Amino acid sequence: MASEEMEQLVRREYKQGFVTDIESETVPPGLDESVIAFISQKKGEPEWMLEWRLEAYRQWLKMTPPSWAHLEYPPIDYQAISYFSAPKKPEDRPQSLDEVDPKLLETYEKLGIPLHERAALAGVAVDAVFDSVSVTTTFKEKLAEAGVIFCSISEAIREYPELVRQYLGTVVPRSDNYFAALNSAVFTDGSFVYVPEGVTCPMELSTYFRINAANTGQFERTLIVCDNKAQVSYLEGCTAPQRDENQLHAAVVELVALEEAYIKYSTVQNWYPGDEDGKGGIYNFVTKRGDCRGDRSRISWTQVETGSAITWKYPSCMLRGKESIGEFYSVAVTNGRQQADTGTKMIHIGEGTRSTIVAKGIAAGRSDQAYRGLVKIGPRAKGARNYTQCDSLLIGDQCGAHTFPYQEIGNSSATVEHEATTSKIADDQLFYCRARGIDEEDAVSMIVNGFCKDVFQELPMEFAVEAEALLNVTLEGSVG
Amino acid sequence: MSAPERFLERLNARRENDPSWVAARRQAGAARFAAVGFPTRRDEAWKYTDVRAIAEGDFALAADAEFLAERLAACALELDAHRLVLVDGRFNAELSSLDALPAGVSVTPLSQALEANHEQVGGSLGRLAGVDFSAFTALNTAFADEGAVVRLAPGTVVDKPIYVVLISRANEQAVMSHPRVLIEAGARSEATVIEHYAGESGAANFTNVVTEALLERGAIVNHYKLQEAALGDLHVASIHVDQSRDSRFNSFNLNLGGSLVRTDLVTDLNAEGAEAAYYGLFFLQGRQHVDNHTLVNHNAPRTFSNESYKGILDDRSHGVFNGKVYVKKDAQQIEAYQNNANLLLSDRAEIDTKPELVIYADDVKCSHGATTGQLDEEAVYALRTRGIDVAMARGLLTLAFAGEVMEQVKLNEIAERVERAVAGRLPERFNLADLVETAEAVQEA
């Protein structure tokens, strides 16, 4: 690999880097109980919700940030972050796409997410989170017909308090970890989905998260509940504008699958990774967990992670129900000075539970990435099975790729298999492609895409195309 | 009094005729140990191993090294070897046989080596295992006054294995020992060194051993750690290896005994062509707890490592495997393979395994795998069609599972002993030991 071409890799620019100029209403930086009360009041929340938040805040104060991950970053000043930012006049929020600020739509265009087109052509309902407040929700009627609730979490707290109260914080408790506690205290938006018994959600649900205002952390909270024999596929895309300072993103996603329910959660994360010197970029500290509560339920996480300066993320499955299934398919690409410590946890509690983990890591530039996973087989998980495959590809000699798989096995009838490899793109593979007339960059792109194929094929069709494109952009010029 | 204070108090009872540098080191070790104390499960490296059984114990230092020759014969290997015997950490000259050493080889009890020429020992001792490695190496540094020093002059190939037997007696008052083993293998020298932990079945002592091995260019060392201590013994060991160009270190870590056993094995591959092979087997029963932590540092390009650890766990035993391969930046064209396979024979047994890769170079071939599972049902069927019942078929296949590591063991006396021990301890009603003996008889005929 020529060093000149290697350098090109580091020089690529963030294509989604621009700032949308919409007046925001933002609270001054800092966090105390009054800020939380302000957020709760702004959202028109009931008293119990405020209490819930304050309890989380008080627990958070007693906690310390985790230090075990293979990540390096300066301590975060939580008093320098603004915890609420909403487009002005929230009460006048647009009721349909026509009313949406054209500038916002333009933003989505630039992102390559033509909202209405996507909505109309692909039949995807989009609950777009634009700096903390849900701007618009489409296809609500069609979903309502099927009995599916799909709205912002704030709306759900107001409209469906019983459902929210029943499930919120039951998968990721408030004190689960430092960032989950912070999120529980200050979360401002996110999605709520409830699919009633026996219903297969008639369309894929999609949310695009975007961090816009400077100095605002994004703390969205997503809760998806699939009742008995219900099914849903949920798509999450994330992106943020280019800024010099680091922005904190600490989301919590909770999934609940009851008997024979199936939740498929796909993420394409392309947040601003910072510049080539590691300046700016998103700190992505996310807690995602699915609870397979019912027998034969299934939760599937698929993620393509190409963005963020730092990623700390372990979408997990609690396999409680008999014969429930957990899946994790992940592609993580790091370049420049990005750092990622990501993986999954599969906690086998019920009999006959099964899990599959396929994690592909590609490290380029001066980036560092780690796969960290836990497979735990409890004493009652008779006949549990796990298969883990975990491969890393290194591009260039300035990056690092690490694997930390934990296996805790307490049942003799369990079968747990873990395989991992680390390699570079073989010269003979490149040679072979070039000898067939394919230029080097395309050859690398082909090989890398082939390397990720097992994961891409788990993504919904449109996302798969986008993921491949994103991968190519991220690795642009990274090879010679 | 805190646990570290209680341990260090014993240090005051020691005789004080150390050379000044040794005394200084003891102080450094004691200070470090006092500062860090015993590790807890909050320490990542001790996440699965609770050492309270050691920290809360009361261990004296052995007053003598008496042991009957018949007793030694009953637990030691029947091996034509150069033998050095430590009893509860103290040298027993009568039971040792170090008279027939060929030219270029010295095997000396540490106490004598310090007495004869302490400067020479001082250069190497503690070079690889400083007080910072763990609380236990610090503790060892504070106490170590006995052990084995093995020196091979360049080009020396030792004819017979160097056999260090560490006996743990069934004492009224439990004792602790902190042996230190130092192996210095000169260029192109070749030797087999065995550390054999054995003893009386009623023993409940604490052994805290540190081994350092320095391999010069082209040296080959086969290192065996055969752990057959009593089921009440507590045992912490760390083995530190430093390898020069084209050297080869073959480690065999075979663990059958002990109630709580922790072994750290660390190799630094410092120059091109250096190669390390780690083979491990642990067979656990009752409430045995065995924790193996291995680390291979690929510090130079074109270095190689291969690791295979197997665990068989029965009853309420608990096994831990943590294997780490570290590839330094610019250590290109290295190959590192690691595998850990485990069989759980009981629902109350537990295995925690973590095969880690930390890689900072791109032109590498690294892979690791960890599997925990059951016996091959097809193979069980095939054996049954020959009239062998299910229990015995499973026993045979379990033995076979261990056999894949045992095949690598070049010393027949050790291979057969471990195979017999595994066969004899299998829970099934058939005693496979008889089969193993027949196989050996046929082979020898």
Added chain:
Amino acid sequence: MLEVKDLHVTVEGKAILKGLDLTVQPGEVHAIMGPNGAGKSTLSAVIAGKDGYEVTQGSILFEGQDVLEMEIEERARAGLLLGFQYPIEIPGVKNIYLLKAALNAAREARGEGEIPAPEFMKLVREKSAEMQMDPSFLQRAVNEGFSGGEKKRNEILQMLVLQPKLAMLDEIDSGLDIDAMKVVANGVNSLRSADRAILLVTHYQRLLNHIEPDRVHVLVDGRIVKSGDKSLALELEARGYDWVLEESVA
């Protein structure tokens, strides 16, 4: 000795054997021939007790005992031994372990004591020499890294040591060159005796030039459609299987 009556077997819901009848007397050598997929291997697998084969109708009696009620190892100890078409590799389990464990299990079942070690050693050495196998084979893991021919010879070696009453050999000639086939055939022939029966399952007539059968059966689509003496095998070799099929339909 062996009586198979109206045997119906399904595998994963699909009917493979559809009313098969077969009687084998002591001292006889029977050959079951037939095209691929006729159910030949299913028959021997069902008699040996392999999982996944469901007997929906019919019976198998061996010396008056209901074979279908017996555990896999009980069948082997009773003297019903199957030689596999594709012998499995069992890493780490030495041949010598398998032979001794199997032999002692059979002896114990017959109320005999364990074989004394010297006698056992003599026996296995003798029999391996007969199969032209180096004694070092005994120390190697069962079939691990063996060539196709070595695996088949190993199957016969097990028969010679265990001395079954009924030896079923499934495609024992497949993958063998002519020299290896002669060794295998000699081994099988040495098993022939007045109180022992042999059941050969084979696609080709070739083997039968070396092991002369008393009876030849043609198995087509789950049934025995024609039986005869050894000349039937020659006829099948010359004319193929189609004519038998036509004849049986007609």
